[in-house]
């Protein structure tokens with residue numbers, strides 16, 4: 001029998017019961033539901049809304065239920081409507097009238113709004129910890145590669161030389177911003193909605209601040225209608241998670257490319273790559289590809305949440321039960337991807353030799369050749385045109401800018417001297433990009449130090 005059966009003359013249709021039920025996915029919030037109920041019961045007792053001994057009995061029994069659910073001696077009833085109804089039903093079965101007092105001055109609408117906020121706050125803390133691990137790996141690899149020349153690309157065409165450290169640090173900057181987004185999202189989510197009731201708060205003299213304090217919230221929600229019907233905290237988190245996946249996906253795509261025999265910039269550890277069922281020579285970057293692939297579902301979850309909410313009148317509507325599977329899936333997917341990516345990156349071996357060889361192809365120092373002329377007084381546009389002609393000459397003669405004889409250079413401009421060859425040396429090209437934000441080793445070291453201090457990491461690698 002349903003708790004709300006009083007008004008009804010028939011049992012709920014079995015199919016509708018299944019359709020309506022959310023316990024198959026909201027049971028994961030049982031700890032938060034119990035903790036929230038404990039705080040609510042304690043507050044009801046302290047405010048003398050229910051007898052103190054009833055409050056104490058509720059808190060004690062809720063503690064037992066939590067233990068039994070943790071150990072598996074109590075299992076979730078798949079026919080229960082949701083986790084909230086399930087726990088209240090167990091309480092009432094065990095405590096009779098005392099159990100029935102728990103829901104005084106509360107609605108499932110503010111209860112679910114509370115549970116979901118608490119659950120997601122806990123998950124955000126875990127995801128931020130995983131992001132820190134990923135950042136630590138990226139920074140560690142960057143520290144080892146500040147002198148490792150890597151071709152930089154635009155349009156996937158070789159463009160200008162950078163270093164492997166600079167490239168990795170670009171991702172570190174993205175993930176650090178992701179961490180900041182999670183922190184901001186956490187701050188806005190950190191408002192305690194209990195007391196909003198079904199939609200119009202309650203007539204009982206409850207103490208919302210007390211519950212907020214006990215449950216670790218920094219503030220309470222300010223509007224009961226908003227408290228029960230806002231899900232922007234879910235959407236915002238889903239968006240932040242989509243961005244994490246987008247960044248992981250771009251990095252994954254590069255790893256896939258870098259592992260190919262065309263690039264060979266890195267080699268994955270055997271423990272993080274897979275073989276083919278038919279082609280014995282293969283070593284596939286499945287992990288990176290799966291991370292890239294899973295980005296699709298996380299982005300899909302964001303769209304699902306936005307679409308569920310877009311036409312809902314205030315306040316609670318059952319549509320909102322659809323929030324959970326979407327946001328839970330995004331949370332779990334991101335956690336799984338971060339947990340897999342960090343050790344894969346840590347064990348990945350870079351190949352500075354092939355990176356450098358690739359950088360030596362494709363006239364990557366053409367800009368530096370033009371800059372050489374500009375620094376000797378030629379307007380940049382003229383220097384650009386001459387360098388273009390030099391590149392054409394090299395292609396015609398099957399040479400590179402490094403191997404083309406000075407006499408050929410001089411045919412284009414008398415400004416060229418022997419020191420040209422030093423100016424277009426790759427290490428010099430990188431080293432001279434020595435302004436804040438640039439790839440010069442000195443600047444990348446500064447960049448690493450800045451990020452470490454921003455993230456509260458120890459300054460020296462031990």
Ligand code: ARG
Nearest residue numbers: 022082108109112316320321
């Ligand atoms: N399982 C429901 C949900 O997730 C809990 C709130 C139900 N409230 C209601 N008025 N039916 O949204």
